[in-house]
Amino acid sequence: KHTGPALSPFNAWVLLKGLETLALRIEAQTATAARIAAFLEGHPRVARVLYPGLESHPQHALARRQMRGGGTVLAFRTGGGRTRAFSVLDRLRLIAISNNLGDAKSLATHPASTTHSRIPEAERAAMGITEDLIRVSVGLEEAEDLIADLDRALAP
Numbered sequence: 001k002h003t004g005p006a007l008s009p010f011n012a013w014v015l016l017k018g019l020e021t022l023a024l025r026i027e028a029q030t031a032t033a034a035r036i037a038a039f040l041e042g043h044p045r046v047a048r049v050l051y052p053g054l055e056s057h058p059q060h061a062l063a064r065r066q067m068r069g070g071g072t073v074l075a076f077r078t079g080g081g082r083t084r085a086f087s088v089l090d091r092l093r094l095i096a097i098s099n100n101l102g103d104a105k106s107l108a109t110h111p112a113s114t115t116h117s118r119i120p121e122a123e124r125a126a127m128g129i130t131e132d133l134i135r136v137s138v139g140l141e142e143a144e145d146l147i148a149d150l151d152r153a154l155a156p
Helices: 009-020 022-041 060-066 081-091 121-126 143-154
Strands: 048-050 073-077 107-109 133-137
Touching: 009 022, 022 048, 022 073, 022 143, 081 133, 081 143
Parallel strands: none
Antiparallel strands: 048 073, 073 133, 107 133
């Protein structure tokens, strides 16, 4: 009666159609993520940006050898702890708050209170997951729109 997990023909077709444009989508999202990371790195209200495509990243040289770009996910520290991070997240309008990654829509999350909340605080801190850290998975929106959203959210 049960033969295990299997895709329906329609779902298999949808998956195959999505794979046809995957490389183009990742290329566009990576380029946008690099622009956002550069913007955030120069922003006066951002304490630190973590993105392998930036020369300031501790593993930038390794990323350049192994990757064709910096990827579609970046993280940044707001300074001011959880309160400041939540304030920034609450002000986002275009970037949605979610725990997912890799969507066509840009998403932001607070790892310390979501994906890594069960890890003791000292261990999180040792991994660089601080209370002021926000992670962004960049989607297919225009870079200028995402940068404007982040700039507005970071305002005092």
